[in-house]
Amino acid sequence: MEVVTGVDRIRSIVAAAKAKGRVVGVVPTMGFFHRGHLELMRVAREECDLVVVTLFVNPAQFGPGEDLDDYPRDFENDRRLADEAGVDYLFSPPREEMYPEGFCTAVKVEGLSSVMCGESRPCHFGGVATVVATLFNTVPAQRAYFGEKDAQQLVIIRRMAKDLDFPVEIVGVPTVREPDGLAMSSRNAYLSEEERKAASVLHSALQVAARLIDEGEASAFRIEDAMREVVEREPLVRLEYISICDNIYLSPLQELSGEVLVALAARLGKARLIDNMLFRVNW
Numbered sequence: 001m002e003v004v005t006g007v008d009r010i011r012s013i014v015a016a017a018k019a020k021g022r023v024v025g026v027v028p029t030m031g032f033f034h035r036g037h038l039e040l041m042r043v044a045r046e047e048c049d050l051v052v053v054t055l056f057v058n059p060a061q062f063g064p065g066e067d068l069d070d071y072p073r074d075f076e077n078d079r080r081l082a083d084e085a086g087v088d089y090l091f092s093p094p095r096e097e098m099y100p101e102g103f104c105t106a107v108k109v110e111g112l113s114s115v116m117c118g119e120s121r122p123c124h125f126g127g128v129a130t131v132v133a134t135l136f137n138t139v140p141a142q143r144a145y146f147g148e149k150d151a152q153q154l155v156i157i158r159r160m161a162k163d164l165d166f167p168v169e170i171v172g173v174p175t176v177r178e179p180d181g182l183a184m185s186s187r188n189a190y191l192s193e194e195e196r197k198a199a200s201v202l203h204s205a206l207q208v209a210a211r212l213i214d215e216g217e218a219s220a221f222r223i224e225d226a227m228r229e230v231v232e233r234e235p236l237v238r239l240e241y242i243s244i245c246d247n248i249y250l251s252p253l254q255e256l257s258g259e260v261l262v263a264l265a266a267r268l269g270k271a272r273l274i275d276n277m278l279f280r281v282n283w
Ligand code: AMP
Pocket: 028, 029, 030, 031, 035, 036, 037, 039, 040, 145, 146, 147, 148, 149, 150, 173, 174, 175, 176, 177, 183, 184, 185, 186
């Protein structure tokens, strides 16, 4: 595996591979790899001839007072893990390669970016959309891999790719979890031992939703109520939102039907955790 830091170099590598008829896959990340990232790399490796992982802690998606400076980083370990996962190129640009002097363009996916996590993080998805659009031009892969763990991000990127006509297929990869159900996240490193135990309550709430839906419950209100009760039993966890919505427009549902996203966010000590499950409801 080669580490590439320059935009021109990675673009020419990808162009040369495509000219030879190869399928290129890109996995955008902010590093500090865990099994969730490795699963994206594994799927990309299985489906593509050439795999590029991007590692860039994108300042534009952190709001004022958020954890940009503290965000966990371990480049040497990431390099080793990506290499072991069979990645061909690790593109790890310095900030000035992604945002050269004078950079002042922003991509905003209206509406979808201001609900759910966008309520408490109003700049976040604009920062994500802008950097991912830039990466799609810098690493013009045919396939791009994103985790379902960040469900709202996935909806926004699908929308952006469709609206701006990026010739890339967006592939969603199911969430990888710890044995107790906690979704793997670089930010889990912020949790104390006690908080780490409490964190599994997010998954427990989603399991309650899954059970109710399985039993035929169609009322979003009743499902949300039951989830809230589970989370509130854990005093360390401060629930931010529960959203029960469709998976394209993120419009809140009253009655469940079609593809339903059940998502929640909570604060736990220094960490802000999100999780979700997708359901296909056929009644
Ligand atoms: P991040 O480095 O946190 O920005 O994440 C990079 C990519 O990995 C994003 O597409 C995430 O959705 C995905 N990802 C993060 N955690 C998980 C997980 N537990 N399971 C699957 N994908 C994940």
